[in-house]
Amino acid sequence: MFSLNSFFRLNLPNGKTGVVALKRLCPGDELLDNYGHHYALEGREERMKGLLENYYFNCTCPPCSFPERWPQLPQLSSRPGTFICCHCSKTNPDGIALHVGSDGWIFCPLCQRKFGMETLMEELEKKVDGFLIAHDLLLSNEPLRALPKLIECLSYFGSHFQVPFFRMNEAEETLKQTLHLIIHKKKGS
Numbered sequence: 001m002f003s004l005n006s007f008f009r010l011n012l013p014n015g016k017t018g019v020v021a022l023k024r025l026c027p028g029d030e031l032l033d034n035y036g037h038h039y040a041l042e043g044r045e046e047r048m049k050g051l052l053e054n055y056y057f058n059c060t061c062p063p064c065s066f067p068e069r070w071p072q073l074p075q076l077s078s079r080p081g082t083f084i085c086c087h088c089s090k091t092n093p094d095g096i097a098l099h100v101g102s103d104g105w106i107f108c109p110l111c112q113r114k115f116g117m118e119t120l121m122e123e124l125e126k127k128v129d130g131f132l133i134a135h136d137l138l139l140s141n142e143p144l145r146a147l148p149k150l151i152e153c154l155s156y157f158g159s160h161f162q163v164p165f166f167r168m169n170e171a172e173e174t175l176k177q178t179l180h181l182i183i184h185k186k187k188g189s
């Protein structure tokens, strides 16, 4: 079980539960939750067994259906991401993977736009640096300063990389911790 548009749950003072989506949602999007068996942390057999025993269903989510594309954390972290077309990804939920053309340019097979590998890598490096700064800010107990940087990283990863992408998992987890800390600070103040 996994959640493609995972969200963060918070208990509101009025007794209600609020949710914050960790990715931009479009009208009509489905909100998906994780039942406690994360694809990156547990093997497929273990997940399927747990879901069947506790929730009585056979999971057919993408990681359970295509386990070779959704490896666990150790393999995922050593795998480079797959760039997708940032223009076509807006209308194709799974993203359109970029191809390397015979002329050395990277191109989108759908809209035919060309991209330079060097520019793509430079942009990625910048966003990863932004993530590391945000991570340090969180460790220095400055979650409000980390928040906008994390949102920027996640929105970039989401529109430029096919899921799963290790950097995206990492940024999502950091964003969850950041939100926890902000709420905790608010409660304490």
Ligand SMILES: [Zn+2]
Residues within 6 Å of the ligand: 001, 002, 047, 059, 060, 061, 062, 063, 064, 065
């Ligand atoms: Zn599943």
Ligand SMILES: [Zn+2]
Residues within 6 Å of the ligand: 085, 086, 087, 088, 089, 096, 108, 109, 110, 111, 112, 113
């Ligand atoms: Zn395209």
